[in-house]
Amino acid sequence: MPGSIPASATVDELAQAAQRPGGWLRQVLDFTRQRPLGAIGALIILFMVVLAAGAGWLAPYDPLETDYGAMLAAPSAGHWLGTDAYGRDVLSRIIYGSRTALMVGLGASLLGATLGSLIGVASAYFGGRIDLTVQRFMDVLFAFPVIILALAVVAVLGTGAGNVILAIAAPMVPRCARVVRASALAVREMPYVDAARASGFGHGRIILRHMMPNVMAPILIMATAFLGEAILLEASLSFLGLGVQEPTAAWGLMLRGAAVQFAESAPWMAIFPGLAISLGVFGFNLLGDSLRDALDPRLRTQ
């Protein structure tokens, strides 16, 4: 099970990694050699970050600029990936769309993982009746399918990027809390937690300073796994018209409406934004997978 990573082993692991001589370049090269798939993932993510950061320079057109003289134009030298039903350049919208994907993805997974792990660690730390109550509440949230909970939150808060982040983070909280709690239960029994308690430190300090750093590995794994999922969920919500709203450039939004309607005559509208979603999520999943393998010593090749 993903949650049963012995926290002590991972801490040793991280300490070892930190002490390895040769600086960060050497470490990057080591990682590349040992986990080529993870390196490819990192490369894809880097590419996406560059696209998002440099969208202003890299995009050949303004993503919102309509050109009624070139509606549904096929890919050509002028528009590499063609244009959509309003004559907007598909490539430029994909490049700007990476901003939406990264912003919502990062925002939601950071929020979800932070809240979830805080709840998980606190629940394990306090134990007893508090733990039981929190776990029952998490069970309740857990019983909702991810997209249904996200849709319900969107219905309450309304659409738009900020609300979409909250809606996507909501179903991640119980998932993260459950996994992190399992690891935190082991950490709670460690002598240094007893020592911290005996020194009279407050609950908040013990949870934040002593327990959280030692369950960082599962949190990191959950957060990277969430990233890809969050981007997918954002695309799904936008596709339903319940996420980011037009005319903002977002990949899921680009697949909606006209893309399906004109799929036969203008397939580039349906193909390329979906490719962008897949590639982006693929990158995050590759990195997340390798990270999990690297941080979970039980799965290493002997």
Added chain:
Amino acid sequence: MGTYIFKRLLAMIPTLLGVAVLIFVLLRIVPGDVVEARYLAQGSQFVSQDLMNQERAKLGLDKPLWQQFTSWMGGLLRLDFGVSMWTGGEISEEIKLRFALSLQLAIMASTIATLLAIPLGILAAVKQDTWVDYAIRIFSIAGLATPSFWLGILMILTMLIVFKWIPPMMFTPFWVDPWLNLQQLIWPALAVGYRYSAVGTRMMRSAMLEVLREDYIRTARAKGLWIKLILSRHALKNAILPVLTIISLEFAFLLGGLVVTEQVFNLNGLGMLFVEAISRRDYTMTQALVMLVATVFLLVNFFVDIAYAWLDPRIRYR
């Protein structure tokens, strides 16, 4: 075992009650109600408050919240979901056909996912860190990364452009015409099944890797047992449990969570119904759907636990 089963069933009640309270409250926080939504849909925005209040009273929306909640709960205890606030029809009648569709799709997709995950996972584990392993991992991670709805669009597009054929768009129940039914449902089942196989493949691979390190496998190898026999007799038996678990747990999510895929394939399943119901502020329908999916989820969980305790003598039930 009997008391364990009973206790586990009993433990579902507070969770379900929590789900009921949560969705009840969430829906009441959503701005607007069914009466407003209906007049907005008709395009008549200027309706007197009196008229709207009369309609609210007809639906019981004027009663205090606790009364609405208890009467809903009372109905649920008698397995009566009540009537839809939007159409006025019996909810159990309206859900019936859509439930059949979603259930069939979920069963087909999980079957496809299992059939892909188990052999691929075993192969990847046995050939760990070779190109076979990498190819399988890329295949499964790509599946996880590809939105099923986009895969669906691509499928329809390919069939349209290459074969000049599109799957039937009207739902035919399996018992009416199985062939026509499969023609329509096999595509979404493939798109979704491929995606969900990825989780299973990954699980199968790591479970298999773990099992292959166990002492009894080494013993079997040292005895000179044939590798295939080791895999099927010793390793598979122990590695398959978590995979079946993860796929069955996904099952409940497949039942209610295929909102987007249903939209692409024009299927009127539970997911689409949920989106419609929530946008119409149809409280009773939304509540019924959420309770249905949550109950299925808890039941699947329950059966998985029972199966575990039954299959694996190391797990002690309390």
